[in-house]
Amino acid sequence: MITSGPANRSLTYGQRSADKRRSARGDGVSERGELRSGRGRGHGGCGAGAGLRFGLLGAPVLYDATGEPRLVRSAKGRALLAALLLEPDRVVSLDALKDALWGDFPPASARASLQNHVTRLRRLLDDPERLHAEPPGYRLRVAEGELDVCVFEHQVARARAAHAGRDWARVVDHASDALALWRGRPLSGLPEPLTDHFVVPRLEEARLLALEWRYDAELALGTDLAGLTPELAALVAEHPLREAFHRQLMLALHRTGRRAEALATHRELRRRLVEELGVEPGAAVREAHQEVLRGMGEAGAAGRNGGAGTAGASEVGGRPRGVEASEVGGPLACFEESLRIHGEYEDWHGESQARLGLVRALRGLTRPEGAPREYATREYATLLDRAAHPGDAPAAAGLPRHGTDSKAAEGRRVLLPARAD
Structure with a gap:
């Protein structure tokens, strides 16, 4: 069994957790990362149910009749197999094969040595006739559904289509099937010309997209959010x-009641983006x-349903009797977070964002049900005091202009907009 290296520990853990979340449906992947019903299903339209025979998603391997990957022990044999599988069912020239095995400095006996490696590889195949000479080189016969890269890309395409259609259950299925095939960095353990092949970053990006789509789906389904x-x-x-993973972590933390950690995740992402790239987080993160x-x-306004007291015209502490302080806890919390995020940046953008947080907070100070249309509020003055340029x-918020002295503003009556809802 080929195991994942250190770089793939997060994937291995995530895949096992995803398998547990899918186990109730009786499909998905096994503990060792294989498709449970790969042969019977034929991997959708990517094959006719032939089953996997070759693998490049990790070190190059051959799959035996039971679906177990077997590593080709010879380094030159692995390089030969990879070079042939990068052009599946097509002729690969002798020169290209020599480059894969020896780079720019092939030995004088390269041709004879190549023939010996071809012979050894034939012995490992389920059918020696799969690999045959065909001018100007060799062809390895690979049917649809027999190469893990083909199956992986097909499942990623199906996950993409399901994600576009917001069919979250199918997204989880197809993305998990694709990720189950991943054993490590593609073409790992090979000479440099092959490990730097252009297909490697393309496959790695496809894997990250599959992860993003699967987590989007699991967040939408509300599946074991604490486990995510x-x-x-x-x-x-x-x-x-990578903003998508930060966004998903923020949402998973928030929806499991860990809001402070969600906001800390956003602050760290924004700090890194601004300091290293000079850009702000994208629309999805915002x-x-x-x-x-x-x-x-x-959460700050949750106390209003349990607030005690009788509503009346008289005022207590700058607000109508019966109106709890929690009425304005939400806007104040939003404004404080805006100042925490943007107030530390001494630039025009940080200042404008802090002002925007103030405007939103002021608009949030709506007239509570049962309160008179006008009432004095200390919180209004507090918001003004805390703004950098109040x-x-x-x-800008459409509210009256006042001074910044809280004691002077405390006794004034402020007309607050009625609730839209």
Whole structure:
């Protein structure tokens, strides 16, 4: 059995967790990472049920009749197999094969040595006639569904289509089937000309996309969200500039009640992007961040359903009797987070974002049900005091302009907009 190297520990852990989440349906992948029903299903349209015979998603291997991968022990034999499988069922010239085995400096006996390696490889194949000489070189017969790269790419394409159609259950199935084939970095353990082949980064990016789509689906399905967080945390550490994994980790943390950690994840991503690349997080990350902040606001306002007291015209502490402080806890929390995120950056963008947080917080100070249309609020003055340039923000929010002295503003009545909902 070929095991994954250290670089793939997060994938191995994530795949096993995904297998457990799918086990109730009776399909998916086995503990050793094989497709359970690969032969019977034929991997969809990628083959006629022939089953895997060759693998490049990791060190080059041959699959035996039971589906178990067997490593080709000779380094030159692995290089020969990889060179032939990179052109499946097509003729590979002798010169190309020599380059794969010896690079730019083939020995004088390269032709005879190549023939010996071909003979040894034939002995390992289930059918020696698969590999035959055909001018100007050799052809390895590979049927559809017999090469793991073909099956992987087909399952990734099906996962992409399901993701576009928001068919989350199918996304999980196809993405997990694709990831189950991954044993390590493609073409690993080979000479440099092959390990640098252009197909390697393409396959690695396809694997990351499959992971992204699967986590999108599991977040949408709400499947074992607590189990997703360690997997996503490992991927964030491995890919610190990949926004999708940060966004998914933020959402998984937020939806399992770990909002402070979700906001810390956003702060670290934004810091890294600004410092290393000079860019802000993308729209998807910003949308996830707003979901976390809205959750903070809802948590801050949760006390309103349990608030005691009788509503009346008289005021207590700058607000109507019966109106709890938690009425404004959400907007205040949102504004404080905006200042934490943007206030530390001494530039025009950070300042404008902090102002925007103030405007949103002010708009959040809506008139509670049962309160008079006008009432004084200390929180309004507090928001103004805490803004870096408070004079402009109230006007931008469509609210009256006041000074920044909280004691002076405390007794003033502020007309607050009624709730839209």
